[in-house]
Amino acid sequence: MGERKQIRLLIKRGLFSRMLAKITPMASEIYRVFPAPWHITGSPTETDYIMSFAAGGFWNVLNQWLVRNQPESPAEMATLLMAGLKRLGEADDGGH
Template sequence: MVAQSRKWLIESFITLLKEKPYESITVKDIAEEAQLSRRTFYRLFKDKTALLSYLGDQLIHDYLNQLQAIPKTNLNFEQVLTIFFNFWWSKRKLVRLLIHQNLFMNLLDQINPAAFRLYDFFDAPWHINGSRQEISCVMSFSVGGFWNVLNTWLSQDDQHAPSPETIAKTLSRALVKLQTGK
């Protein structure tokens, strides 16, 4: 019942985000839309910011699960990029809503801690054999760049947005050029 109530509250929150600004959405609004009590909301979330954070954690968790389900053998960097961009493309309606509400970039703080786990998952051109602090610095740099690409790319409507594969190829070419100078 807890999981179902969370699901209803998140769905209600998303519905309300389509109708009005985040700042004007109240816990009461979310609970009423979900047809649950405010007490149920507060049992599951501290406030609407905690609900948004939970939604972000779920998105990141779903992406990491999808990435980890793929065999590591023969997985090249362009394939990882394609998986990344295909995943976010599949979530584009929600991401666009978060972008429109100026909430998407806030999720960057949530993905940074999870990014360290990605470092050992595959080889990338920018990987270094360094300390945890050095690797954290590299991942913060790269995740920030990818998040900004997502923000810019998914702000476009479907008709104007390049395909996930096109974005992955473009970035892969650029990163190789950065690495090799050619």
């Protein structure tokens, strides 16, 4: 069975979201071990929150993408997500 089929089966059985609860606590440690240009310089609390946010968002995107009968290609997904994240970064904060 292919990886996508295995994950779709986990999603259908309601088990995919349970995996997120296992991965989220590890996300902050992974963040600290693998530096990236987008990392913030912040307290451990700030890192924990940003990684919880990132892991949850990524997990939900995977969930939505993998249940589609004809999902977008990985390249299309990268383009969609990059465009959306860029728009979020450029969004007007209402003058605050």
